[in-house]
Amino acid sequence: MIHTYNFPTRIRFGPGARHELAAELTTLGIQRVLIITDKDVAQLPWFPELETSLASFGAATFSGVWGNPVVSQVNAGVEAWKAHGADGIVAVGGGAPMDVAKAIALMAHHPGHLFDYEDGASTRPIDQPIPPIIALPTTAGTGSEVGRSTVISDDDTHAKKIMFDPQLLPRVVLADPELLLGLPAKITAATGMDALTHLIEAFLAKGFNPLCDGIALEGIYLVAQNLKACVDFAQRLREGASFDEATAAAHRLARGGMLNASMMGAIAFQKGLGVTHSCAHALSTVYDTHHGLANGIMLPAAMRFNLVAAPAQFLRMARVVKPEATDGQEFVEWIVGLSESIGIPTSLGALGVPPDGLDPLVAVAIKDGCHPLNPRPVVEKDFYAIYQDAF
Numbered sequence: 001m002i003h004t005y006n007f008p009t010r011i012r013f014g015p016g017a018r019h020e021l022a023a024e025l026t027t028l029g030i031q032r033v034l035i036i037t038d039k040d041v042a043q044l045p046w047f048p049e050l051e052t053s054l055a056s057f058g059a060a061t062f063s064g065v066w067g068n069p070v071v072s073q074v075n076a077g078v079e080a081w082k083a084h085g086a087d088g089i090v091a092v093g094g095g096a097p098m099d100v101a102k103a104i105a106l107m108a109h110h111p112g113h114l115f116d117y118e119d120g121a122s123t124r125p126i127d128q129p130i131p132p133i134i135a136l137p138t139t140a141g142t143g144s145e146v147g148r149s150t151v152i153s154d155d156d157t158h159a160k161k162i163m164f165d166p167q168l169l170p171r172v173v174l175a176d177p178e179l180l181l182g183l184p185a186k187i188t189a190a191t192g193m194d195a196l197t198h199l200i201e202a203f204l205a206k207g208f209n210p211l212c213d214g215i216a217l218e219g220i221y222l223v224a225q226n227l228k229a230c231v232d233f234a235q236r237l238r239e240g241a242s243f244d245e246a247t248a249a250a251h252r253l254a255r256g257g258m259l260n261a262s263m264m265g266a267i268a269f270q271k272g273l274g275v276t277h278s279c280a281h282a283l284s285t286v287y288d289t290h291h292g293l294a295n296g297i298m299l300p301a302a303m304r305f306n307l308v309a310a311p312a313q314f315l316r317m318a319r320v321v322k323p324e325a326t327d328g329q330e331f332v333e334w335i336v337g338l339s340e341s342i343g344i345p346t347s348l349g350a351l352g353v354p355p356d357g358l359d360p361l362v363a364v365a366i367k368d369g370c371h372p373l374n375p376r377p378v379v380e381k382d383f384y385a386i387y388q389d390a391f
């Protein structure tokens with residue numbers, strides 16, 4: 001059997017990488033740019049400076065993105081794209097603006113409805129050019145900047161659909177830790193747990209991809225080294241602390257560690273994901289829960305479920321975070337400890353999920369495309385057990 005490994009993205013990583021944006025646009029031959037971001041990022045102090053730096057590219061900004069991205073946001077963005085006569089996209093933000101930017105790029109020259117192009121269920125071909133995207137991530141979580149798919153929800157049903165095409169992969173990622181220095185503690189924690197979930201589920205996913213396995217283990221190490229530190233720095237800033245140069249440098253270093261871990265998670269999960277993501281996708285669909293938070297709450301219960309199916313792999317992960325570990329159980333304990341230390345709620349009750357409200361969640365989770373690659377097969381009664389364990 002012949003396997004496929006894919007690591008194609010050009011990434012420029014380091015403090016100040018954002019200043020290379022104009023040069024990268026020139027290299028790509030982009031003349032008129034649409035910046036796509038969300039409402040919150042557009043308010044950040046460095047954002048006007050970024051806009052101004054692109055004045056010679058006739059830059060306009062579309063910031064109509066918030067929450068879990070939906071089709072109407074994409075449609076508004078496509079209108080903005082056409083009105084502006086743009087020929088390239090700069091996507092700035094976390095997973096939501098990244099995914100909306102990719103969907104706008106897809107629909108820039110394709111007719112019909114976005115969901116006509118759903119991966120595996122398309123009714124129209126992706127056969128028109130897709131404009132180039134340059135991505136500047138401002139969170140360390142989804143790693144969507146190194147992915148070639150976009151996940152958008154239906155406005156009414158909240159059902160998530162995946163659109164996939166190699167041309168949706170950003171041409172360049174400018175990964176600048178300085179763009180993450182103002183990220184609040186709660187978002188830092190929730191997005192960081194998403195990155196960690198990608199790394200763990202990719203490592204455990206069925207299939208053969210030793211390159212991804214290696215990336216996943218190093219990514220888990222980076223999360224162990226840096227996530228708690230990032231949350232602590234964010235908390236101290238919120239409390240009004242002002243950092244001396246050494247502390248500011250340590251903050252940049254920790255943010256850079258998480259930024260790499262996040263991209264490594266998304267690169268590794270070309271191998272597959274697992275049951276945590278199926279549970280989390282259902283929480284977002286039914287309760288509109290933040291994706292990273294949903295993963296963070298579900299991860300301990302999902303891993304308690306998985307441990308018996310892959311004890312040797314759990315021991316390898318345990319030894320990454322605790323070299324003297326002798327049992328995979330210690331990795332599950334480490335997840336629980338990390339999660340509590342960064343303020344992730346320990347129970348589904350914190351999301352307002354009623355204990356008798358599991359039926360709609362299980363109905364969505366069982367249909368989700370992630371759990372078939374989980375190391376332990378998951379049937380309906382298992383989903384009930386995992387959700388109950390998460391209360």
Ligand SMILES: [Zn+2]
Pocket residue numbers: 142194197198277291295
């Ligand atoms: Zn995820």
